[in-house]
Amino acid sequence: MLRRFFDRQTGPRMEPPTGPPLTEDELKIGLLREVDLFAGMTAAQLREISQTLPMQTCLVGGLVTSPGDDDERLYIVKRGRVRLYRLTPDGKQLTLEILDKGRIVGRMSWLGQELADVYAEAVEEALICSFTPNELQRLIDRFPSVGVNIIRYLSDRLASSEREREVMAFRSVEQRLASRLVELLDRFGQPAEIGMGIDARLTQQELADMIGTSRETLATTISSLRERRIVEMQNQRVVILDVDALRGLAER
Amino acid sequence: MLRRFFDRQTGPRMEPPTGPPLTEDELKIGLLREVDLFAGMTAAQLREISQTLPMQTCLVGGLVTSPGDDDERLYIVKRGRVRLYRLTPDGKQLTLEILDKGRIVGRMSWLGQELADVYAEAVEEALICSFTPNELQRLIDRFPSVGVNIIRYLSDRLASSEREREVMAFRSVEQRLASRLVELLDRFGQPAEIGMGIDARLTQQELADMIGTSRETLATTISSLRERRIVEMQNQRVVILDVDALRGLAER
């Protein structure tokens, strides 16, 4: 079975964390300012933090981190998008989350087993910076609000994960697709010639992986939505023609 | 549709938080010591905390908190067991988690939307204590390790929730049941006359709600496992006869 993202694991990899900074210090601080994690900190504090933070770019298809990876770090997405997914023994993928600017993902023991068995792959060229557990610990000691921000972040992820469990348990593929498209629309929506577009390239396989169905079933579901003039899809671009109808399907 | 837990919402409710303490101060501290949240704190610190913490008991079937509930608190389970579940518009339940001693559940805005749409119900008589957001904030400021413990706790919950999403997406009812029974065995297992028992009373409806299937399908699945001498079930007690076979089913 050929799976696009899976294949890409053998493709471009991440540059080593010690590479020279790609940007000016000021730009770096500007980026940090947009990270939820650091909400409420002063410019001077951000500057201090930024000096210890290695930045790295990750090409499309590159893995930011994967289960085999044993150096413990907390990664922060500064630019681009990173897809988190799990891989079943027989090669099926379930996409858990799309992270964009300001979102974080951690692989460290004292952060629990958050990333056990989870892959993180750049779906757009991404700029990533990272902490070691020690740095994070020091940061929390100096700025308790960072700890609180992490708590808030994890709570959000947990809430949406549990909502998703209910959806997977009880809803049909069509409902799951509608509900996922509504979510993508809320996050990445932009006006299109007609209706609203989703600002991301998504193959049908990728959409299928998000809702835990097969590519074929997804194709027929899209066809059915197309016939009803609710959704249009052409070369990896999704356009929602009838937002209300879609919301109706999503909410049952 | 009559659902046991659902019906119980109209049954016994929680006592008001202002009731007289049920136990001596020392017992209270002993209980606090077993809460992961407070790992690493001294007896004096625990004593201080315990004085501000209201304790309350919650009878079987009572709701600790439910979506309508708008006073923001963080609840800590001291004794007994609390089931977290979501309720679909058509009355189906999905059990997300069984909390026991030391585990926490929060409904507060700065903890994110963790409890949006989640019910928390005592399945055994439970002893619960709770914080307001202010108290929690002060606690974290004074003892940063409390914040770190919350982060660790949320990470664990998130990891298991995401694992569960994969299971729901790709596994059959039999595999899901096996994998849930293995988990219950690890948490609540005890030696039985033959095989290992699960130390909890569970109706087939309750098991079905844990894996997102119907009661009928669960019954036939249990029958099939019984024929194969893997699992036995009689009046709400599950006994695992062949642990290895069960693990085999769970792991695919």
Add this chain to the structure above:
DNA sequence: CCCCGTCTGTGAGCCGCATTACCTATCATG
């Protein structure tokens, strides 16, 4: 330009499981 790899669309067959419909067993209660 053509070719090849990736992506998309569709149909046939099959099976898992939700639903519906009963029936029995057990137990508490009047």
Add this chain to the structure above:
DNA sequence: CATGATAGGTAATGCGGCTCACAGACGGGG
């Protein structure tokens, strides 16, 4: 002891969605 409520068992039926098998479309590179 009769009654009703709750739990457990099983079988018939229908359908949603997975799998398999192709066939067309598209796009980038030699």
